[in-house]
Amino acid sequence: MPIKYVPFVPEPIEGQAVLGNFNRILKYKGSGDVSATLQRGMPLYEMEKQETVGENADGNMVIRGECISACAYLKEQGVQVDLVYIDPPFASGADYAKKVYIRRNPKLAETIAQAEQELDIEELKAFEEKMYGDVWDKEKYLNWMYENLMAIKSVMSETASIYVHLDWHICHYIKILLDEIFGEQNFRNEIVWSYTGGVAPKRDFSKKHDVIYRYVNSDNFIYNPVYEEYSETTIKRYDKIDENGRKYKVTYFEGRENRSYMKEGKELDDVWVISKSSDQSLDAAFSYATQKPERLLSYILQASSNKDMLVADFFGGSGVTAAVANKLGRRFIHCDIGLNSIQTARDRLAADGAEFDVLEIKDGVQLYRNPVQTMDKIKSLIPGLKNDDSLDSFWEGAISDSKFGTVPVYVPNLMDSSSKLLDKVMMNRIIHQAIPELDNDIKKVIVYYIDITDENELRQFIKEDDSTTIEIELRDLKTVLDDVIIGDYAEFHTEETYDTLFGGYAVTIDKFISDRVLSKINEFNQKAFLIPSSKKTYKPIRISEEGLELIEFLSADCTSGNGEWHSDAEIKIDPKGYVIADGNKTKEFWDGCIRCEKKPIRIKVRNICGDETIWSVK
Numbered sequence: 001m002p003i004k005y006v007p008f009v010p011e012p013i014e015g016q017a018v019l020g021n022f023n024r025i026l027k028y029k030g031s032g033d034v035s036a037t038l039q040r041g042m043p044l045y046e047m048e049k050q051e052t053v054g055e056n057a058d059g060n061m062v063i064r065g066e067c068i069s070a071c072a073y074l075k076e077q078g079v080q081v082d083l084v085y086i087d088p089p090f091a092s093g094a095d096y097a098k099k100v101y102i103r104r105n106p107k108l109a110e111t112i113a114q115a116e117q118e119l120d121i122e123e124l125k126a127f128e129e130k131m132y133g134d135v136w137d138k139e140k141y142l143n144w145m146y147e148n149l150m151a152i153k154s155v156m157s158e159t160a161s162i163y164v165h166l167d168w169h170i171c172h173y174i175k176i177l178l179d180e181i182f183g184e185q186n187f188r189n190e191i192v193w194s195y196t197g198g199v200a201p202k203r204d205f206s207k208k209h210d211v212i213y214r215y216v217n218s219d220n221f222i223y224n225p226v227y228e229e230y231s232e233t234t235i236k237r238y239d240k241i242d243e244n245g246r247k248y249k250v251t252y253f254e255g256r257e258n259r260s261y262m263k264e265g266k267e268l269d270d271v272w273v274i275s276k277s278s279d280q281s282l283d284a285a286f287s288y289a290t291q292k293p294e295r296l297l298s299y300i301l302q303a304s305s306n307k308d309m310l311v312a313d314f315f316g317g318s319g320v321t322a323a324v325a326n327k328l329g330r331r332f333i334h335c336d337i338g339l340n341s342i343q344t345a346r347d348r349l350a351a352d353g354a355e356f357d358v359l360e361i362k363d364g365v366q367l368y369r370n371p372v373q374t375m376d377k378i379k380s381l382i383p384g385l386k387n388d389d390s391l392d393s394f395w396e397g398a399i400s401d402s403k404f405g406t407v408p409v410y411v412p413n414l415m416d417s418s419s420k421l422l423d424k425v426m427m428n429r430i431i432h433q434a435i436p437e438l439d440n441d442i443k444k445v446i447v448y449y450i451d452i453t454d455e456n457e458l459r460q461f462i463k464e465d466d467s468t469t470i471e472i473e474l475r476d477l478k479t480v481l482d483d484v485i486i487g488d489y490a491e492f493h494t495e496e497t498y499d500t501l502f503g504g505y506a507v508t509i510d511k512f513i514s515d516r517v518l519s520k521i522n523e524f525n526q527k528a529f530l531i532p533s534s535k536k537t538y539k540p541i542r543i544s545e546e547g548l549e550l551i552e553f554l555s556a557d558c559t560s561g562n563g564e565w566h567s568d569a570e571i572k573i574d575p576k577g578y579v580i581a582d583g584n585k586t587k588e589f590w591d592g593c594i595r596c597e598k599k600p601i602r603i604k605v606r607n608i609c610g611d612e613t614i615w616s617v618k
């Protein structure tokens with residue numbers, strides 16, 4: 001008999017996952033909200049086609065939008081996918097950013113090279129565009145992943161597999177969600193992707209691997225063994241050739257000679273050693289923070305899909321899954337919420353000769369390059385909105401109003417899909433939880449929304465609820481965002497060329513001004529001045545009169561004057577200023593000119609931060 005029973009820690013600490021002993025359902029704070037969201041369903045929005053690259057007879061898609069809304073669209077269209085790979089943000093606390101490169105102009109190269117040299121101080125390396133935030137608390141992350149995984153499952157075919165790429169930050173929690181959603185019996189592998197690199201910590205073992213969980217949707221799944229190429233040394237061991245030309249080596253057992261034939265390669269197990277950069281076929285022109293090597297994806301696609309099958313990546317990033325799918329003769333769907341991802345994937349796929357549609361989900365939040373930037377801007381966009389430390393963090397801040405005094409303002413978090421929709425559940429929370437906690441002298445609050453179930457119904461709901469006398473004003477956030485889209489400015493001329501090599505037309509950009517990029521550079525220069533450097537005085541980055549170094553991509557549409565974009569010629573300028581024309585690298589320096597066979601009707605310019613502006617060609 002034990003002397004006594006020592007109690008377990010009785011209550012889980014906040015945020016700790018608990019396994020219910022009997023039903024093995026992961027419970028965590030806020031998980032009740034998920035069931036409400038799941039009951040409501042996936043939000044379906046209008047989809048707008050932006051561009052068709054090539055003929056696209058296979059219906060490949062590059063979708064800008066959230067995973068859940070993309071799944072709603074696919075489900076509505078009756079599209080089922082055969083293989084899913086996702087590499088979602090990891091809740092790692094990191095903020096990923098796109099490096100912004102000024103495309104050198106010969107006249108400026110020297111100044112910029114010097115400025116870059118002096119950008120040694122860590123803080124100054126921040127000439128970057130924030131792409132997506134990765135900062136969540138665990139509960140929010142798990143709720144969010146749950147919804148996303150449920151959405152993905154609803155578009156997977158019966159024979160489909162899913163690979164979920166994670167790391168030590170959160171993989172153990174997500175494994176339990178995956179068991180719950182796909183069934184423990186459908187868990188097939190925990191793949192370890194082992195890599196080198198990184199900084200060795202002082203008091204821990206170095207972290208050198210990610211984890212990829214492989215689940216199938218039913219027992220009727222696809223699996224093809226994959227063979228890794230043999231190393232040179234192994235190949236050398238197979239030094240004999242038989243009468244049919246097959247390579248073999250000789251081994252001896254109990255004095256007898258045995259032939260062992262060389263196979264296709266070494267059959268892959270669940271530990272994949274792939275260097276992070278070794279087989280990255282990408283150069284800086286197509287680079288993307290967190291991009292994964294093509295070899296990793298090629299293993300997954302070979303193992304769990306066959307030719308012509310549909311492969312989807314709903315957190316597509318650099319477009320690696322789509323690129324590998326295209327190379328291996330699979331159809332593809334690339335989805336991502338960020339504009340930089342869509343542009344990188346689009347350019348990468350176009351350069352590879354892939355054919356696809358570029359689609360955009362019109363959910364009203366795609367006005368900036370990504371939700372992180374939109375959230376960063378929101379405070380400055382709402383007139384009069386200021387921080388107010390006396391308010392709970394539920395409120396974004398407050399506006400001072402001559403009639404009402406302090407007016408707290410609620411703004412939905414664009415990174416949290418569950419708060420984007422203003423419905424009765426949210427309104428209930430505002431009326432019964434958030435408002436009662438406000439000071440007594442508050443007479444009015446403002447509630448911004450991105451999306452609303454039914455405005456009249458909600459106003460009626462507020463009216464009928466007599467638990468508060470505080471006025472609740474509803475405002476559409478989209479109208480605020482709409483006002484701030486400022487296009488870039490370009491002067492250009494077109495001429496017919498009689499060049500034997502490039503017969504046709506040439507459009508030359510004579511001047512390009514992007515106020516948004518210029519103000520970013522100014523900010524950067526100012527910051528650089530303020531940070532003491534051990535090196536010589538900081539020479540600010542200056543942009544030439546013509547402004548060509550602010551251009552990353554230029555395309556000419558010679559087919560259509562409006563609507564969907566048709567790229568008849570395109571130029572991507574690599575970070576060093578060299579031209580990649582229609583996907584082909586050249587040794588030509590960017591000179592502001594694009595050539596096309598037919599007469600151009602309009603041109604599209606993308607600046608180095610990713611904003612695109614279209615002009616008609618007269």
Ligand SMILES: C[S@@+](CC[C@H](N)C(=O)[O-])C[C@H]1O[C@@H](n2cnc3c(N)ncnc32)[C@H](O)[C@@H]1O
Pocket residue numbers: 065066067068087088089090131132288289290291292293314315316317318319320335336337338341
């Ligand atoms: C870790 S990265 C993926 C990198 C990718 N596997 C590659 O190799 O390039 C995660 C991506 O998820 C995207 N993302 C974040 N939230 C999203 C959402 N709700 N729906 C779709 N994409 C999202 C981010 O913009 C980012 O590109």
